[in-house]
Amino acid sequence: MNVGRFTTAAAQAQKENPTGVSRREAWTYIGQGLLFIPLLFINLYASHLPEGGLLRWGTILTILIMAAFVKKAAGPQGVRPRGWKNFQILTWIWLIIVFVVVGVALQFKVDFTWLMALVASCVIGGTYAGLGGWMLKKADHGTC
């Protein structure tokens, strides 16, 4: 294929930060990810806490409500930067893997120490916040 100014400029345009990427959506992902961390920590460490069963169900319910409202809170999405879909798919795959591992561990009554709970909650929440951080980085030149 012939390579010249047009093709070079087009290739460069894909690497640049596009205008119109939603900062609000990025911050929503970051906020949600960061809120997941303490909620998941309490959830995983609930067996060591008084009223553990109540706390476990309470945190699950809070996470589900947050997930249901996050799309609304993110506002209308105008522009998604190049690679966003792949990044989001990877995030979901990663989250599913971690959730399955944690779910299997809970099913087999693995006793989560505070360190295990902290690491698992940071991995899950951090992944989600990472997606938001990447979007925010891409939204550097955005106006919304």
Add this chain to the structure above:
Amino acid sequence: MGLAKAKEQLDDTVHSPIRLCIMAALASVDSADYQTLKEALDVSYPLLTKHATILEKAEYLKVTKQFHGKTPMTIYRLTTKGRKAYEIHLAALDRIVQGLAAT
């Protein structure tokens, strides 16, 4: 590639100014909504819809309609076929602007 071959590789579907602008805008992102494209290109709604439909029929563009609350949103995304067509078209343009120099 000679001038004649480059001329053959120009894609009529992409070559229209508005469609080329739509393709260029969408090639630099993953997806963009109707309003963003309209403001970026400074064209009317019917004109944008008309050209987007032509690109969609050529399978260069994927249109997704969704609601955010009660607000309808139309999201545009280039298909793999569309990206390839855009790249081939630009490569042909690159060759053409070289004129006889590289023949």
